[in-house]
Amino acid sequence: MHQKTEYQPVFTGDQRRKLDEILTRYPNKQAALLPALWMVQDTHGWISQAAMAEVAEVLDLTAAHVEGVATFYTMFHKHPVGEHFIQVCTTSPCNVCGAEDVVAAFLQHTGCDELGATSPDGKFTVLEVECLGACGFATPVLIDDDFIDGVTPDMVPELVARYR
Amino acid sequence: MGYPHEPHPKETVLLSKYFGEQQTRTYDGWVERGGYKTLKMALSMDRQHIIDEVKESGLRGRGGAGFPAGVKWNFMPKERSGPHYLCCNADESEPGTFKDREIMRWTPHALIEGCAITQYAIQAEVCYIYIRGEFTEAIGIMERALAEAYDHGVLGQNAMGSGHQIDMFVHRGAGAYICGEETALMNSIEGKRGNPRIKPPFPATRGLFGMPTTINNVETLAAVPHIIERGSSWYKALSLSNPKSTGTKLFSVCGQVQKPGNYEVVMGFPLKELIYDLCGGMHRGRTLKACIPGGSSVPILNRDEAEACLLDYEGAQQVGTMLGSGGVIVFDDSADMVYQIMQLTHFYAHESCAQCTQCREGTAWITRILRRILAGEGESGDLGLLLELSEHLTGRTICPLADSCAAPVVSGINKFRDEFEAYIKGAKPATAAAV
Ligand SMILES: Cc1cc2nc3c(=O)[nH]c(=O)nc-3n(C[C@H](O)[C@H](O)[C@H](O)COP(=O)(O)O)c2cc1C
Ligand code: SF4
Ligand code: FES
Numbered sequence: 001m002h003q004k005t006e007y008q009p010v011f012t013g014d015q016r017r018k019l020d021e022i023l024t025r026y027p028n029k030q031a032a033l034l035p036a037l038w039m040v041q042d043t044h045g046w047i048s049q050a051a052m053a054e055v056a057e058v059l060d061l062t063a064a065h066v067e068g069v070a071t072f073y074t075m076f077h078k079h080p081v082g083e084h085f086i087q088v089c090t091t092s093p094c095n096v097c098g099a100e101d102v103v104a105a106f107l108q109h110t111g112c113d114e115l116g117a118t119s120p121d122g123k124f125t126v127l128e129v130e131c132l133g134a135c136g137f138a139t140p141v142l143i144d145d146d147f148i149d150g151v152t153p154d155m156v157p158e159l160v161a162r163y164r
Numbered sequence: 165m166g167y168p169h170e171p172h173p174k175e176t177v178l179l180s181k182y183f184g185e186q187q188t189r190t191y192d193g194w195v196e197r198g199g200y201k202t203l204k205m206a207l208s209m210d211r212q213h214i215i216d217e218v219k220e221s222g223l224r225g226r227g228g229a230g231f232p233a234g235v236k237w238n239f240m241p242k243e244r245s246g247p248h249y250l251c252c253n254a255d256e257s258e259p260g261t262f263k264d265r266e267i268m269r270w271t272p273h274a275l276i277e278g279c280a281i282t283q284y285a286i287q288a289e290v291c292y293i294y295i296r297g298e299f300t301e302a303i304g305i306m307e308r309a310l311a312e313a314y315d316h317g318v319l320g321q322n323a324m325g326s327g328h329q330i331d332m333f334v335h336r337g338a339g340a341y342i343c344g345e346e347t348a349l350m351n352s353i354e355g356k357r358g359n360p361r362i363k364p365p366f367p368a369t370r371g372l373f374g375m376p377t378t379i380n381n382v383e384t385l386a387a388v389p390h391i392i393e394r395g396s397s398w399y400k401a402l403s404l405s406n407p408k409s410t411g412t413k414l415f416s417v418c419g420q421v422q423k424p425g426n427y428e429v430v431m432g433f434p435l436k437e438l439i440y441d442l443c444g445g446m447h448r449g450r451t452l453k454a455c456i457p458g459g460s461s462v463p464i465l466n467r468d469e470a471e472a473c474l475l476d477y478e479g480a481q482q483v484g485t486m487l488g489s490g491g492v493i494v495f496d497d498s499a500d501m502v503y504q505i506m507q508l509t510h511f512y513a514h515e516s517c518a519q520c521t522q523c524r525e526g527t528a529w530i531t532r533i534l535r536r537i538l539a540g541e542g543e544s545g546d547l548g549l550l551l552e553l554s555e556h557l558t559g560r561t562i563c564p565l566a567d568s569c570a571a572p573v574v575s576g577i578n579k580f581r582d583e584f585e586a587y588i589k590g591a592k593p594a595t596a597a598a599v
Contacts, residue, residue: 025290025331025333027247027373028354028373030354030355030356031353031354031355031373032355033355034335034336034337034338034352034353034355035335035336037338038297038336038338059355061355068357069355069356069357072340072357072358072517073297073337073338073339073340073358074338074339074340075297075298075337075338075339076338076339087298090507091259091460091507091508091511092259092419092460092493092504092507092508092511093259093260093418093419093493094418095504095507096419096420096495096499096504097418097419097420129298129339130257130259130341130511130514130515131257131258131259131260131341131460131511132298133256133257133261133262133264133265133296133298133299134262134265135259135260135261135262135416135418135419135424135491135493136262136416136417136418136424136425136426137262137424138418138424142298142300145300146300147298147299147300147301
């Protein structure tokens with residue numbers, strides 16, 4: 001899936017203006033690092049070395065600092081992922097309510113061989129994640145930015161079809 | 165699933181009164197319900213009077229530690245030599261806890277109002293609402309509500325025409341439980357890795373960007389307007405058991421019960437009634453086996469302890485646990501406690517920020533040993549080893565995440581020792597999960 005195309009900078013035009021507006025919220029540039037990394041991921045789907053260099057440049061940081069931060073936070077993808085990223089909570093409270101069956105159903109219906117792998121059609125990546133803060137509505141699932149409560153294995157085929 | 169559930173007659177709905185009502189999300193809907201009147205009033209009050217009212221009300225932090233909010237605010241310097249900050253902790257990542265999410269989803273303006281009153285009281289022009297990255301819906305709702313509040317002049321350079329600056333921004337996290345710890349949260353806002361800082365200095369002295377900072381949980385801040393509106397004596401009277409635990413509290417109930425969800429009751433409410441009456445009890449044919457009443461970081465209770473527990477800070481302590489964040493996790497007799505405890509230690513191992521050796525190594529070792537026991541390869545000394553490792557995790561690290569990992573292990577071994585021993589002896593217990 002790695003395409004050797006030239007890196008497209010994120011912070012030009014409207015995106016640059018948006019970042020400038022964000023910068024007004026903080027007393028220094030470094031504080032805009034998480035927002036800037038989110039903008040990169042929203043644009044490119046993941047955060048490459050080239051993107052980290054761009055962020056470092058616009059925020060006057062070292063590339064090492066940006067990489068150190070980007071790698072600390074699990075939601076930032078340091079590698080390309082499927083077109084749709086599926087996160088299923090399997091922490092204890094959801095686990096006792098059957099979360100592992102939901103994971104199995106997602107793997108089966110997306111065609112992903114294993115957790116973290118991308119399906120052969122490039123459409124999906126499925127991951128088990130820690131508590132999503134919706135434990136009473138087991139099993140919560142995050143598909144891209146869509147938060148879906150109360151997912152059961154029999155809902156999975158329809159959900160996968162909706163995103164395919 | 166989700167809201168709305170009809171309030172149970174035993175609930176006392178204050179924070180959750182409008183849960184499930186779409187209109188409360190809008191500025192107009194909030195104002196129609198009397199919203200922002202208290203802020204307007206507060207902005208003409210003496211700051212110290214607001215702090216004293218909150219102190220007098222007995223409101224304690226709802227984020228886990230239960231520290232009195234008014235006392236914390238009083239630590240802020242009264243003389244200003246630079247900006248002050250308020251951080252609203254909406255990182256809500258403690259397994260079992262999902263109340264702040266509902267406050268933000270249904271009543272975003274209630275939180276804005278609480279933050280604004282607090283900002284005025286502690287002289288903080290800027291508040292950052294730090295929301296965990298996964299809460300995409302809550303982030304969108306809060307951002308829209310903030311934009312509306314700015315449009316209507318509630319926030320900004322001249323908040324509600326008072327001449328005071330009150331600015332408020334959402335800061336989105338990116339997946340790290342540890343960023344709920346207050347100093348890690350500040351580092352995260354500053355664009356750093358979310359490593360907790362060594363205290364002292366405490367945030368009120370040197371916090372965000374090195375300036376005096378107060379950090380409070382969403383639920384704590386959302387309670388503030390009620391106290392200012394109706395007075396500390398009224399709030400203080402909301403107490404069923406111990407006078408040091410006042411007000412209402414949202415309990416998020418999850419796990420193996422009929423009706424999981426958020427329930428708001430007065431402090432001191434019996435856990436037994438919460439589980440059996442409000443949540444409809446166990447699933448058919450099942451009985452209560454264990455309960456973690458304050459989010460995954462507090463000791464596990466067995467059935468007798470759970471049925472005797474009163475839900476306030478002292479009541480929880482009396483049965484050997486803590487009220488924590490109020491995330492109530494329920495296990496019935498089909499639950500494999502060894503497996504569930506391993507799931508919890510796995511959580512802490514995954515979420516350790518890895519600064520302290522004991523925590524980085526200890527949480528991982530404990531998880532590995534539990535996995536080995538579950539695989540039927542446990543050894544006779546394993547329980548002693550687990551307890552010893554837990555000892556090393558307790559009270560020796562920069563932040564209490566390591567202690568949190570030890571809590572379910574130690575209490576689990578003490579209370580469900582036979583299940584561990586059954587695995588070690590090679591006879592899988594009846595509840596064994598397929599590993
Ligand atoms: C590992 C760890 C995680 C925490 N996570 C949260 C959290 O998600 N939300 C929260 O409000 N407090 C959390 N806390 C507690 C905060 O450090 C802090 O005490 C709290 O936000 C203070 O607000 P309060 O006084 O209103 O409760 C956590 C603490 C630790 C040690
Ligand atoms: S106890 Fe664990 S999470 Fe806390 S600072 Fe140390 S390594 Fe980080
Ligand atoms: S344990 Fe699954 S959302 Fe909290």
